[in-house]
Amino acid sequence: MRRPQLPEQAAECTGPFRLRRLVPDDLDEVLRIEQAAFAHPWTEELMRRELTHAWSTILVAEEPTDAGERIRGFVIFWLVHDELHVLNVATDPAQLRRGVAKALIAETLRVAKLSGAALATLEVRRTNTPAIKLYEEFGFRVVGVRPNYYADENEDGLVMLLDLP
Ligand SMILES: CC(C)(COP(=O)(O)OP(=O)(O)OC[C@H]1O[C@@H](n2cnc3c(N)ncnc32)[C@H](O)[C@@H]1OP(=O)(O)O)[C@@H](O)C(=O)NCCC(=O)NCCS
Structure with missing residues (x-):
């Protein structure tokens, strides 16, 4: 279990977005996006x-605007031994289909590969077509079903997996 090498301020750029590790001052905005994006959002305590x-990373995607940098989305992932696990990804609902999540997942996979990860896994609701399509774009495939994994809505979880070259 190790914290991937990723500077807090110097960031990767993907299209108009800058990807960097979350700092505590970002939490309010990230929680706002979490609450807007999910019917059952993570609590502040969980976040x-x-x-x-040490094994968990939260990356934010931010974009320069006339009013300064604005956070457009975030991803939470774990790196444990040689496995990447994506726990959560969300885009500000006002910023959908602009490539925010694509930039976040691309950066997550880049960091994971640099850290020596060989495998990426995640769970997603069976009905979450936008997220499934997003993951499929990166080559994730469904390898299993966890019945009633999302007990809040009686919904199955799909287990998706990607081998990292
Ligand atoms: C899933 C989610 C993160 C996608 O964010 P986004 O920033 O809009 O995604 P992007 O613009 O980067 O889209 C990347 C790809 O994902 C797929 N995709 C995204 N939204 C989609 C939609 N509504 N329908 C179908 N495919 C979609 C497409 O393949 C898209 O590529 P394209 O635009 O070139 O066709 C966003 O819809 C979200 O925050 N949903 C609520 C939270 C959530 O369910 N998170 C996933 C938990 S597992």
Whole structure:
């Protein structure tokens, strides 16, 4: 379990978006996006707990605007041994289909490969077509079903997997 090498301020650029590690000042905005994006959002406590785990990373995608940098979306992932696990990705609902999530997942896979990950996994709701399509674009494939994984809505989880070259 190790924290991937990713500077906090110097960021990767993907299209108009800058990808960087979340800092505590970003939390309010990330929580706002989380609450807007999900019917059952993570709590602030859960999000803060991620910051304490050496194996967990939260990246934000931000974009320069006339009013300064604005966070457009975020991703939370774990790197444990040689496995990347994507826990959460969300885009500000006002910024959908602009490539925010694509930039976040691309950066996540880049960081994971640099850290020596050989495999990427995630769970997604069976009915979440936008997310499934997003992951499929990167080569993730469905390898299993977890019945009633999302018990809040009685919904199955699909397990998706990607071998990292
Ligand atoms: C899933 C989600 C993160 C996608 O974010 P986004 O920034 O709009 O995605 P992008 O613009 O980067 O799209 C990348 C690709 O994903 C797929 N995609 C995204 N939204 C889609 C939609 N509504 N319908 C079908 N495919 C979609 C497409 O393949 C798209 O590529 P394209 O635009 O070239 O066709 C966003 O819809 C979201 O925040 N949803 C709510 C939270 C959530 O469900 N997260 C996933 C948890 S597992």
